[in-house]
Amino acid sequence: MRLGGDTGMDAASQFQEQLARYRAMVMPRLLAVVEGREPGRYLYDLIAEHLSRAGKGFRPALCIATAAAFGADPRAAVPSAAALEMLHNAFLIHDDIEDGSEFRRQVPTMHAQNGIPLAVNVGDAMQALALGILRDNIAVVGPRTALAIAYEFDHLLVESIEGQALELGWIRENRCDLSEDDYLEMVLKKTCWYSFIHPCRIGALVAGLHPSSLGRFDRFGLLLGAAFQVQDDVLNLIGDQEKYGKEIGGDLWEGKRTLVLIHLWQHLAPDEREQLVQILGRTRGDRTQDDIDWIYGRFERHGSIAYARRAAADLAIAAAQEFERAYAEAVVGSDRDFVSSLLRQVVERDV
Amino acid sequence: MRLGGDTGMDAASQFQEQLARYRAMVMPRLLAVVEGREPGRYLYDLIAEHLSRAGKGFRPALCIATAAAFGADPRAAVPSAAALEMLHNAFLIHDDIEDGSEFRRQVPTMHAQNGIPLAVNVGDAMQALALGILRDNIAVVGPRTALAIAYEFDHLLVESIEGQALELGWIRENRCDLSEDDYLEMVLKKTCWYSFIHPCRIGALVAGLHPSSLGRFDRFGLLLGAAFQVQDDVLNLIGDQEKYGKEIGGDLWEGKRTLVLIHLWQHLAPDEREQLVQILGRTRGDRTQDDIDWIYGRFERHGSIAYARRAAADLAIAAAQEFERAYAEAVVGSDRDFVSSLLRQVVERDV
Numbered sequence: 001m002r003l004g005g006d007t008g009m010d011a012a013s014q015f016q017e018q019l020a021r022y023r024a025m026v027m028p029r030l031l032a033v034v035e036g037r038e039p040g041r042y043l044y045d046l047i048a049e050h051l052s053r054a055g056k057g058f059r060p061a062l063c064i065a066t067a068a069a070f071g072a073d074p075r076a077a078v079p080s081a082a083a084l085e086m087l088h089n090a091f092l093i094h095d096d097i098e099d100g101s102e103f104r105r106q107v108p109t110m111h112a113q114n115g116i117p118l119a120v121n122v123g124d125a126m127q128a129l130a131l132g133i134l135r136d137n138i139a140v141v142g143p144r145t146a147l148a149i150a151y152e153f154d155h156l157l158v159e160s161i162e163g164q165a166l167e168l169g170w171i172r173e174n175r176c177d178l179s180e181d182d183y184l185e186m187v188l189k190k191t192c193w194y195s196f197i198h199p200c201r202i203g204a205l206v207a208g209l210h211p212s213s214l215g216r217f218d219r220f221g222l223l224l225g226a227a228f229q230v231q232d233d234v235l236n237l238i239g240d241q242e243k244y245g246k247e248i249g250g251d252l253w254e255g256k257r258t259l260v261l262i263h264l265w266q267h268l269a270p271d272e273r274e275q276l277v278q279i280l281g282r283t284r285g286d287r288t289q290d291d292i293d294w295i296y297g298r299f300e301r302h303g304s305i306a307y308a309r310r311a312a313a314d315l316a317i318a319a320a321q322e323f324e325r326a327y328a329e330a331v332v333g334s335d336r337d338f339v340s341s342l343l344r345q346v347v348e349r350d351v
Numbered sequence: 352m353r354l355g356g357d358t359g360m361d362a363a364s365q366f367q368e369q370l371a372r373y374r375a376m377v378m379p380r381l382l383a384v385v386e387g388r389e390p391g392r393y394l395y396d397l398i399a400e401h402l403s404r405a406g407k408g409f410r411p412a413l414c415i416a417t418a419a420a421f422g423a424d425p426r427a428a429v430p431s432a433a434a435l436e437m438l439h440n441a442f443l444i445h446d447d448i449e450d451g452s453e454f455r456r457q458v459p460t461m462h463a464q465n466g467i468p469l470a471v472n473v474g475d476a477m478q479a480l481a482l483g484i485l486r487d488n489i490a491v492v493g494p495r496t497a498l499a500i501a502y503e504f505d506h507l508l509v510e511s512i513e514g515q516a517l518e519l520g521w522i523r524e525n526r527c528d529l530s531e532d533d534y535l536e537m538v539l540k541k542t543c544w545y546s547f548i549h550p551c552r553i554g555a556l557v558a559g560l561h562p563s564s565l566g567r568f569d570r571f572g573l574l575l576g577a578a579f580q581v582q583d584d585v586l587n588l589i590g591d592q593e594k595y596g597k598e599i600g601g602d603l604w605e606g607k608r609t610l611v612l613i614h615l616w617q618h619l620a621p622d623e624r625e626q627l628v629q630i631l632g633r634t635r636g637d638r639t640q641d642d643i644d645w646i647y648g649r650f651e652r653h654g655s656i657a658y659a660r661r662a663a664a665d666l667a668i669a670a671a672q673e674f675e676r677a678y679a680e681a682v683v684g685s686d687r688d689f690v691s692s693l694l695r696q697v698v699e700r701d702v
Contacts, residue, residue: 169393
């Protein structure tokens with residue numbers, strides 16, 4: 001007989017195995033796009049290298065799992081899933097330039113290694129290649145569904161870029177008077193659509209659901225995406241660098257407007273606000289360790305990190321409730337289970 | 352009675368009027384994409400401002416003129432033409448970042464004014480918006496032709512980005528031993544496809560030509576594009592800054608591998624080659640006016656600029672011959688005349 005803890009471990013390893021299976025379906029399609037193409041050294045080799053050390057691929061997995069859970073042959077979701085993963089990697093490369101991030105997944109970022117000019121171009125290439133992969137859909141799911149999926153990608157691109165504009169604009173103008181609603185709008189645009197809502201919606205389209213019925217995934221993906229992003233904000237501040245893969249405290253050095261920072265702002269006295277404005281108004285290079293320590297101290301005093309942790313947990317619980325509604329018509333089995341497990345993994349952050 | 356010179360003037364002003372007419376068809380569609388959208392200050396206002404001082408729009412004009420010359424209602428080409436112009440502007444913004452260019456059309460470039468982070472994102476947005484505009488084609492020219500046009504855009508993106516990778520890679524690795532064939536391959540990819548070949552091919556698709564018959568435009572566009580690029584290389588070295596709109600000699604400061612530079616390399620003695628390698632191996636900030644003057648002196652001695660001028664003229668003549676073949680089935684009239692005039696204007700550089 002097994003106790004709860006062991007069952008949890010089993011669920012986690014089942015999740016990892018399932019994730020690896022989905023990933024194995026997607027990677028060959030991704031690498032086929034770049035293999036043997038010229039120019040290699042300045043373009044396709046850089047893409048292949050980036051893809052080969054890519055993350056675990058939960059976005060394509062969510063897409064394939066949703067397609068299969070609603071009755072599709074999972075292989076029919078591969079072009080869409082591969083395009084999602086390619087776009088995600090394109091976003092990472094441009095994001096790292098925009099954020100001035102030097103490391104990701106323990107290795108130098110694309111621009112740190114190859115300079116900003118080639119890195120901008122590599123990101124552009126990956127965005128273009130993603131759209132090329134998507135054309136496979138015409139043969140795989142037929143022209144009508146292929147077009148519906150293409151519209152999802154149009155929306156995905158615009159929302160993600162608008163979210164990025166908000167985040168970058170707030171930093172550039174040193175906006176500090178932001179509300180939780182501002183934050184949620186930014187996260188919905190920057191993260192939730194492309195990482196959660198669209199993978200579900202596109203998977204469901206592959207399974208033959210009508211475009212008008214896709215709204216069921218929107219609230220689920222919003223809540224799950226917000227849980228993910230808030231948890232990401234927290235891990236960036238207090239995570240294990242080895243496991244997290246990015247510089248701990250990097251968001252503070254970059255001046256990112258996180259839920260933690262917004263909570264802090266709302267609890268600071270006027271003179272402390274003035275000091276925070278000054279610290280955040282400096283360029284990354286001009287901020288000092290003392291500045292960062294000052295912010296960490298205020299986080300501690302006002303319980304801002306603990307607040308964000310609770311918010312992430314609350315969002316995850318709400319997402320779990322929405323999951324039941326969004327996937328009510330899905331087939332019970334390993335694919336539906338995978339989406340359900342994703343919820344816990346996102347907040348426990350094993351993905 | 353008018354003499355030859357006056358007739359030439361008339362042709363030129365007719366060309367400008369026709370160009371303005373095509374532009375007037377495209378601009379409202381372009382601006383409609385961004386009008387009133389949020390976030391304005393960090394994204395859509397920047398795009399609107401950039402578009403409103405856009406160039407004369409010869410790429411969309413070539414697309415509409417070709418469609419009309421082959422019998423289409425010119426309005427049916429507007430979505431494709433607008434998407435071409437939007438993409439061109441997206442390329443300009445990322446190119447300026449990649450080249451480190453501070454001025455374009457007499458005003459600071461997007462990144463010089465708004466920083467690299469927002470500028471990378473604005474370019475991404477314009478690429479995404481271009482693909483969104485293209486979806487109009489389904490209603491305007493029907494799904495089959497819309498799909499054929501979409502494939503042209505897929506190809507356009509990949510070729511342009513590969514060409515950019517070659518140019519940037521050569522600079523990054525300080526490649527000097529380049530041949531004219533290397534240069535032509537880079538120009539075909541970087542310039543000819545998106546600026547000339549695809550606008551013609553897409554216009555012809557709008558007019559109902561079969562995809563298998565589009566090869567007729569490839570050689571025409573290659574020759575015209577190469578003429579354009581070589582002339583652009585020359586104007587960058589010796590043009591009128593007021594008219595040219597970019598910094599004169601900017602290509603040398605950026606280390607661009609132009610036909611002029613390749614000609615020079617092939618005529619330098621070994622010790623001079625060594626010196627050129629050293630100059631080009633410096634970063635932009637480390638090059639001096641003496642370095643630039645040294646190169647200009649060698650250009651003069653070896654007739655490299657004169658050589659490129661002749662090459663541009665020869666390419667333009669060959670393009671004119673190809674025009675007769677490519678447009679043999681086109682309707683005689685103002686649209687076909689426009690394409691014919693474009694040839695002369697490209698090399699006289701009034702566009």
